[in-house]
Amino acid sequence: MDIKDRLKEIRDYAKMGQTNFEKHTGISSGYFNKVKSSIGSDTILKIINKFPEINVDWLITGKGEMLKKTEAEKPSINYIHKGSPYYNVDFIGGFDLVLNDQTLNPDYYIDFAPFNKDGVVWCNLTGHSMEPELSNGDYIAMKEMTDPIEYLPYGEVYGFITNSYRTVKRMGKSDKDGFIRLIPTNKSPEYSDQDIPISMIRKVYAVLGSMHRLF
Numbered sequence: 365m366d367i368k369d370r371l372k373e374i375r376d377y378a379k380m381g382q383t384n385f386e387k388h389t390g391i392s393s394g395y396f397n398k399v400k401s402s403i404g405s406d407t408i409l410k411i412i413n414k415f416p417e418i419n420v421d422w423l424i425t426g427k428g429e430m431l432k433k434t435e436a437e438k439p440s441i442n443y444i445h446k447g448s449p450y451y452n453v454d455f456i457g458g459f460d461l462v463l464n465d466q467t468l469n470p471d472y473y474i475d476f477a478p479f480n481k482d483g484v485v486w487c488n489l490t491g492h493s494m495e496p497e498l499s500n501g502d503y504i505a506m507k508e509m510t511d512p513i514e515y516l517p518y519g520e521v522y523g524f525i526t527n528s529y530r531t532v533k534r535m536g537k538s539d540k541d542g543f544i545r546l547i548p549t550n551k552s553p554e555y556s557d558q559d560i561p562i563s564m565i566r567k568v569y570a571v572l573g574s575m576h577r578l579f
Contacts, residue, residue, distance in 0.1 A: 365426050368399055373430060374411065374418060383555060389414045439476035439575060447475030448505065450486040453524045455504065455530045479505040479573060487523070490575065493548035493555045494532055497521070506531065506569035513562050522530050523569035526560075532571060 365373075375385045382396055389410045402424075412418060422428045449470030474486050475557070489502045498504065498521070506523050509516055516522070516535065524546065533546035538559040548555040556567045 367402055367426075370423060370426060370430075371396060371399065371403075374415065374423075378415065380482065389422075390559045400571055439474055441472045441474055443472050445473055447473040447480050448484040448486055450474050450503070453530070454490045455486045455487055455506075455532045456489075471525070474503070476505075476575070481507070483507045484572065489532060492552075493550045494521070495550050497549040498532065499576065502574040502576060504570040504574045507572060509568045509570055511567060516568065521571040523571055524565055525567040525569075526564045527566065 375382065375459050378385060378388070380388060385391075386393055386395060387513055391407055391410055395407070403502050408420065408423060411423065412420060417431050419428055419430060419432050422430050440447075450504070452471050471487075471508055472506045479486075484505055484507050486503050486505055489498055490500055492500050504523070509522070518535055518537050521532065521534050523530065531546065533548060536545035536547045536557070538545040542563065543561055544565075545557050545559050
């Protein structure tokens, strides 16, 4: 998304056409027709003064979200059962053996509005096979799937538990009957697709989202 796209997104958010937006912010008429790859600091200030909820970093670089997060929308931890439980359990971005047993009691709760839903849990992701989509050390929000694996949509990212390991991969269709294909995002030579028997899989979790460690 280039700067013209971001400016249009702000105008759509403000429900204003180009002319009205320029008048509202005090930007010179026809300015947006001349924009190429960046805008000046004075224009940025005019936009932010009228729309203080706009994320400046997003406006300049395109990174992050358009709107600033309110305090209520930022993740926080607590011990009073507010939000979704965090378990200190590793899902490996690879096929390494996991030695730690499933934790029975959460370490704490993560209060993060988009993921405060029944059945959602937070765990750790380790390894690099899902980068850049998911990074080593991320928290991942997951929800257990109760439908048979054969009926889950292909192309989505899931956490898989077998008797030997926990892994996060994108699920694809295997050419073998009774198998699924686990697909890493990282295309480095050390990572490759792998078909595994459905009978090996004890549980499947949909990966709903992730965030970097904030605490």
